Amino acid sequence: MSTMTLFHSPLSPFVRKVMVVLHETGQLQRVTLQPVNITPVNGDEQLNQGNPIGKIPALRLEDGTVLHDSRVICEYLDLQHVGPALLPREGAARWRRMTLASQADAIMDAAVASRYESVLRPEEKRWDGWLNAQADKIRRSLANLEQEHLAQLASGFDLAAIGVACALGYLDLRQPQFGWRERQPGLAAWYAEVSQRPSMVATAPSA
Known part of the structure; x- marks a missing residue:
């Protein structure tokens, strides 16, 4: 029985992260999906109720409370299920995994911002230097994952690993020409494996 509503756009990597968590923790049946179609200049009135910044994903709880930001929603869901936690509850391990999860979100932020700049902004107003800076952030982050964090990612499909996969x-x-697999073969091998998980297959976006 669904007791919560998830404001949902299947192409958003942040929404996908929440959907993967719902699958992984067995909570999908608790949520009704409410499709929304928004851009930075086109909002949704229903989404804005209790969520004045108009962010997706947003999760409306049974009592009407609205949680927004995928990190907040995922941590909430992690406290609502029976089974292993998707983030350590305390200690140094918690901060390490939260920082890795934040790095995954930063990759998504840069990729989404690049998408808006290159597709939604009028061509004569696009800023190539800004796009290049976003690409550099992504490249540095992926290189760091390859060099420093493959063992952590392979240790379990937790919130950090879910974020990186999404x-x-x-x-x-959105950027199939980016060529990250050639530069990060270890990360590519890890992703090839986790992308076969039922939660990833079920939430795979299509353009």
């Missing part, structure tokens, strides 16, 4: 999936969707 970020890579979004790059494949």
